[in-house]
Amino acid sequence: MHMLRRDKKEEEDGGGNPFHNIEKSSVLQEARTFNESPINPRKCAHILTKVLYLINQGEQIGTTEATEAFFAMTKLFQAKDPILRRLVYLGIKEMSKIAQDVIIVTSSLMKDMTGREDQFRGPAIRALCSITDTTMLQSIERYMKQAIVDKVNAVSSAALVSSLHLSKCSQDVTKRWVNEAQEAVSSDNIMVQYHALGLLYHIRKYDRLAVTKLVTKFSKHSLKSPYAYCLLVRLCYCLLEILCFVYFIRTDSPMFDFIENCLRHKSEIVIYEAAHAIVNLKNTSAKELASAVPVLQLFCSSAKPTLRFAAIRTLNKVAMKHPAAVTACNLELENLITDSNRSIATLAITTLLKTGSESSIDRLMKQISSFMNEISDEFKIVVIQAIQSLCSKFPRKHPVLMNFLSSVLRDEGGFEYKKAIVDSIITIIEDNPEAKEAGLAHLCEFIEDCEHTVLATKILHLLGREGPRTPTPSKYIRFIYNRVILENAAVRAATVTALAKFGAHCEELLPSCIVLLERCLLDTDDEVRDRATFYVQTLKQQQKSLKSTYILNGLQVSVVGLERALHHYTMEPTETPFDVKSVPLETAPITDSKQVREPGEAGGQKTEKVAASRQDIYAEQLSSIPEFANLGNLFKSSSLPVQLTESETEYVVQCVKHTFSHYIVFQFDCSNTLNDQVLENVTVHMEPADGFQVLKCVPCASLPYNKPGTTYTLVHLPEDPTLVTGTFSCTLKFIVKDCDPNTGEPDDEGYEDEYVLEDVEVSVADHVQRVMKPNFGVSWEEVGLENELEDTYALSTMKTLEEAVQNIIKFMGMQPCERSDKVPEGKSSHTLYLAGVYRGGHDGLVRAKLALSDAGVTMQLTVRSTDPDVSEVMATAIG
């Protein structure tokens, strides 16, 4: 007992690690001992262990040093000591990437690999494969083939796994080992069988048909190894996913039957893998789940914590999509809340939150609060996300949930955790107007004592946007102004902006806001001072348009585009001042409002970032093509490529439209799926609609198998400003040359051919860029009545308001403002606000009043714009 306690203490001190304070240079110095003879195996083993420790700790060893140590290590081959020899194998594997001339040990390893000492053979194979490159592979091929079918299991497994690693860089050579691998699959040893199946799959993984054959063959053949079964289940799962995706084949295929049969396998690991696969299939129905869920339910009451964890984790995922299916397990789940393993308990409770009914929420929340501070941040985030989704499911329960969130916000926790809470509160506020006041109050309280600058600025920004529109904006001012006194420069700057927004929005608060802002004029930080000066001056002008342009609406150009434009401007100085209008506008990320945000899917934000910068990437690509250098600035690129062919045809073509102020560039991304053809001089011939004029084609010089290529067509837009839409029929024209599928070497002679594509349409949406107007009312007034057009339409094909809203947004290609794209439930009328910028830089605003009637949806469309033609074009977009 005493010993034990001491050990524990040592561990805490870090004194338990004998390599605690070793140094690279001294260890490498010691490694010279390897050169001495005779060799002292014990001493050398100790030094080699230190070297390995250093490498595994991430120590960087230079090539020269590593090579020296490596060659010293090769001398250890003369010792017969088994421990030392196996350390040498490890050393070779670790240093194979950093030292030079590692092939020096090839023959020594080959000798060990074919030698009599069985315990050297497996490691020798692994070490040999790590130093062998494609050029040397031929020389060891014969030995590898022999090793794969060796009767010693460890040797066979080592050879199979090494081949798998080799197949990553030299697919062609390992392909020739299929026969040996086939033989190894029938081995009695479970590991050999598993590894052999793995190798067979990796050799064929690029050939879907061959994989299907492999799976069909082995799912009939009874395998011994549970691991091999797991692999088969995974392969079946992948194949089923592809089948469902491409051919819409439902789950009555033999592969699904195989997975279902695995549910009755005698090994738990196979049963779990099968249940996991069924649950994760993209379009599983309740019927299919019915077979998998009982198995997981059984695991929930297993004695093994790993099984319980696996089962609850999977059920938790099921609960996101099919909460009803999991309801049957509620009893088991409630038992798991008190599980001694906190991870299991957390998952149980979050699953219950998803499956639970409105009435059980209060009870669950109590249970959660009792153990919230016993679990790690990572799981706390899972709980928070579950609560967030609960709130959107049962909006009436928001007071309970909001209270819980605010109480956990006060607790200790890391940045990620706090961020999850704040994000949840913000989402709830945005989705549920009733929760707004309470949520804002909680956030105000939080920033009083917030150590994370990022969160504080985020909340201040939100307050600036939402606060002025609440019934009593004045109560937020105190919280906001406190920041100016107490916080760092970044937060103070955000505060100044938030204050200015209150001033710009609420007439009655304007004088006090100006007073508060004036106090910031003497701030120590430049940024804060600059902002304050700017806002004070703007607010004092008392002009609506100034306020809305410079305070409420913010900067709407793309940041990358602005940087490039400014750089360009400074490189070529001119007399004319810089024009912000020439900068491409920021593409508002397109988020589908119907999409239910699932907790745990952190992907959401990432895709937004990509969408925002994609246009900048296109702009860069286009400007590098000399033909398009003088078209001016790229105004808009269409968001998603349009498929012009079926997905499984010989040639796949998709189109992206790039709009410039007087031109449209059609970008055709083509790929050739025939491996015995090379296409050359590929162009897309377009038959233009009225008024459009095809100017130029930029051909794709060569389109070999499976390598995407791009061809462009430049079209001049009609002079008549109201003529903007049209349909183009397209034909792919090219010269075909037959080629050898293996080498890709084309014949000299080719012949011309063409391939008819689907039509490309240019719609109003292609001329309009989405722009977010945070305060639509002010912008609406600002544009004024001058170019207003109004019309009433009956949309007979639309059955619901949501459908109508989605379609209008799609046709107009504009950004919905004021969250008007979300139709409150149970209403029969709705007003949609859209904002955008038309090609040429004219603002366009649309107000669509929708009413639901028996004969569909009636719409009164009002368009305002700074240009009469633009109003006309926009008004005709829906027809």
Next chain:
Amino acid sequence: MGFLSRLAEIMGFKKKEANLLVIGLDNSGKTTIIDQLKPEDKRSRDVAPTVGFTVDRFKNNSLQFTAFDMSGQGRYRNLWEHYFKNCDGIIFVLDSSDKLRMAVAKDELDQALKHEDIMKRRIPILFFANKMDLRESMTSVRCSMVMELEKSIRDKPWHICSSNAKTGEGLHEGFEWLTDTLKSMLNDK
């Protein structure tokens, strides 16, 4: 080191150890020579070109040899120098039937002799004029003249003998010389 082994060392009973470095051009018969020195049951039947090196241990009279059998292929020759430091003796194998590449062999030898780990030490060098069974092969005397051994090796003991690695002919004579030289050098120390 235990007391007994130290005692044995003092008494001179202890088995002496020596590291040998086996070098020479590719296809001259280095691996075959080493193979021939091993006991009959441990020999490998087919000899493939060595990649890098292999280590072998064998006994001759009272000396225990550890031989580093280096690859002779052109691109690996520059790796020989890593093993110069600790060798007690060098075996340089010549293909006596390959008159054309004798000059290359001489070049490699001169380079090795110029290396600082070899130059300063008085280590014995044994030459095997291998493949004596072939008709176009040169005698050992002719080989040493072509290689200008007299001229290039002045401060080290050296010896050349004809051999046939396939049958083992001549190997014994060469190793007798090497063992004697090494033993006398060890005793001098």
